[in-house]
Amino acid sequence: MFNVDTIRKDFPLITDTKGTRCSAFLDNAATTQKPQAVIDALVHYYKEQNSNIHRGSYFLSRNSTELYDRARNQIRSFINASSAEEIIFTKSVTEAINLVADSYCKKFLKSGSNIIVTELEHHSNLLPWQAACSRFGAEMRMVPVDSFGILDMATYKAMLDANTAIIAVTGASNSTGSIPPIRELIQLAHLKNVPVLIDGAQAIAHCMTDVQKFDCDFYCFSGHKLYAPTGIGVLYGKKKYLEAMPPYQFGGDMIDQAYFDGKDNIYKGLPEKFEAGTPNIAGAIGLGQAIHFLQSIGLVNMITYEEALTTHAVERMKKIEGVRLIGAQGPHVPIISFTVDGLGVYDISTFLDLYGISTRCGELCAQPIMRRLGLNGTVRVSFAIYNTKSEIDYFCEILEKLIKKYRGRPNK
Amino acid sequence: MTTDETQRRICEIFSNIPDDFDQYNYLVSLALSQDVDFDEELRQSKYEIAGCQSKLWAFITLNNGLISIRCDSDSLIVKGLALLIAKIFNGHTPEEAKHSSVWFLETILSDNQLFSDTKNGLIKLINRIKNI
Numbered sequence: 001m002f003n004v005d006t007i008r009k010d011f012p013l014i015t016d017t018k019g020t021r022c023s024a025f026l027d028n029a030a031t032t033q034k035p036q037a038v039i040d041a042l043v044h045y046y047k048e049q050n051s052n053i054h055r056g057s058y059f060l061s062r063n064s065t066e067l068y069d070r071a072r073n074q075i076r077s078f079i080n081a082s083s084a085e086e087i088i089f090t091k092s093v094t095e096a097i098n099l100v101a102d103s104y105c106k107k108f109l110k111s112g113s114n115i116i117v118t119e120l121e122h123h124s125n126l127l128p129w130q131a132a133c134s135r136f137g138a139e140m141r142m143v144p145v146d147s148f149g150i151l152d153m154a155t156y157k158a159m160l161d162a163n164t165a166i167i168a169v170t171g172a173s174n175s176t177g178s179i180p181p182i183r184e185l186i187q188l189a190h191l192k193n194v195p196v197l198i199d200g201a202q203a204i205a206h207c208m209t210d211v212q213k214f215d216c217d218f219y220c221f222s223g224h225k226l227y228a229p230t231g232i233g234v235l236y237g238k239k240k241y242l243e244a245m246p247p248y249q250f251g252g253d254m255i256d257q258a259y260f261d262g263k264d265n266i267y268k269g270l271p272e273k274f275e276a277g278t279p280n281i282a283g284a285i286g287l288g289q290a291i292h293f294l295q296s297i298g299l300v301n302m303i304t305y306e307e308a309l310t311t312h313a314v315e316r317m318k319k320i321e322g323v324r325l326i327g328a329q330g331p332h333v334p335i336i337s338f339t340v341d342g343l344g345v346y347d348i349s350t351f352l353d354l355y356g357i358s359t360r361c362g363e364l365c366a367q368p369i370m371r372r373l374g375l376n377g378t379v380r381v382s383f384a385i386y387n388t389k390s391e392i393d394y395f396c397e398i399l400e401k402l403i404k405k406y407r408g409r410p411n412k
Numbered sequence: 413m414t415t416d417e418t419q420r421r422i423c424e425i426f427s428n429i430p431d432d433f434d435q436y437n438y439l440v441s442l443a444l445s446q447d448v449d450f451d452e453e454l455r456q457s458k459y460e461i462a463g464c465q466s467k468l469w470a471f472i473t474l475n476n477g478l479i480s481i482r483c484d485s486d487s488l489i490v491k492g493l494a495l496l497i498a499k500i501f502n503g504h505t506p507e508e509a510k511h512s513s514v515w516f517l518e519t520i521l522s523d524n525q526l527f528s529d530t531k532n533g534l535i536k537l538i539n540r541i542k543n544i
Contacts (some may be wrong), residue, residue, distance in 0.1 A: 344487035346466040354433050362465045376467050376486055
């Protein structure tokens with residue numbers, strides 16, 4: 001049984017707002033707050049378990065290694081990867097995508113290759129591919145969206161050809177919240193033997209993720225949007241690709257045999273090959289703890305609750321004069337982007353902050369899609385498991401009040 | 413009035429408005445007090461100051477060797493701040509502008525009151541004025 005009051009008690013920053021000036025945290029697409037269990041896991045690790053992994057023949061190091069490996073297994077199970085070797089720890093989704101854009105492209109891009117991305121992408125799933133195209137002389141193809149931010153699937157089909165090397169697509173748009181037809185995108189790509197990378201940054205906390213069911217070839221996400229600490233991310237990759245790809249970074253812990261001339265160097269296997277240097281051990285343990293916390297609540301319960309919150313917010317916001325909701329109806333994560341006719345997004349967000357309502361405004365690290373939709377930016381509200389309908393009501397009341405006070409002034 | 417004197421005057425005004433809400437309201441009323449007929453003419457990409465979270469435009473010219481600045485933004489708060497910057501430099505020579513330091517933003521607004529992107533845009537505006 002999902003009880004939001006009980007869940008809120010697990011989040012110190014949500015319940016104790018003394019000094020935070022935050023009475024409604026509605027910027028969860030940027031990052032989520034952390035449950036006490038995750039905070040405790042980090043403190044406990046540094047207080048009683050801290051040691052480097054894979055390095056020592058002593059108890060603390062062995063214990064750290066075990067905790068780190070356990071976290072990897074928790075993530076494997078959470079996204080239903082077939083093997084823990086397919087789970088690579090990174091610092092963020094951005095680093096995970098950069099890893100693939102660099103390493104995969106080094107191995108598989110040929111002269112005349114093309115890479116397909118969509119106009120929905122966050123800069124993190126756009127710029128690494130632009131850099132790869134520029135570096136390896138490949139062509140970048142963009143799947144267009146319509147004025148509601150819906151992907152043009154006919155153009156996508158037409159773009160796919162024998163020279164397509166990889167497709168990178170968001171699991172849920174950070175600017176509109178819409179969920180693209182991932183399964184269809186993957187099926188079509190696989191008909192041409194083209195692998196697909198899913199940027200799961202916005203999807204991971206709000207959708208059931210089963211990489212085997214999706215049959216995606218790569219899936220990336222950041223821990224901090226999943227109630228875990230910042231600085232930890234995950235790259236899932238099918239073993240056949242990860243094994244073929246060269247290392248991304250070089251250094252300690254990824255090498256089996258190293259020589260002065262480097263010619264006969266032998267790298268470790270998966271996953272170590274892609275985890276050079278001391279990793280974020282505490283972050284990985286924190287992510288494992290966050291997953292444990294979410295599983296104890298029940299993912300289906302969470303998703304159902306968040307859908308109800310989003311529907312409530314959309315219905316309330318539709319009734320506010322001057323508010324324009326961005327994006328289409330349909331599959332959605334709990335993200336709502338909007339503008340107000342006659343009022344700048346920065347002003348809205350700034351004044352909401354004065355009432356303790358945290359929102360995000362601007363181009364949301366997705367400038368091309370903003371231009372495509374003819375927007376200078378939006379205000380974005382995004383919900384998490386600890387938000388309530390009364391917080392949304394409060395937000396709508398204040399928004400309405402601000403609009404009445406400031407809208408229609410001659411500044412446009 | 414020197415650029416420092418204008419900044420001291422602005423700081424005096426803000427020190428009498430201790431509440432964040434009223435400070436923003438002051439900036440909004442400053443923005444609304446401007447002539448609006450010029451807006452559409454000013455809102456062109458050639459006048460845009462990139463790097464701000466909001467759209468910010470500035471038309472900077474020299475009249476008889478003295479700086480003249482007109483600003484606009486899709487944010488009333490940003491426009492208010494840009495107008496304060498314009499007030500500091502208007503009527504000064506490029507040489508005076510070049511050697512002036514702009515310190516009032518840090519004084520009137522607490523460090524975390526202004527989004528970093530917005531601050532970035534305002535700093536670019538200041539640099540553009542200084543480099544006229």
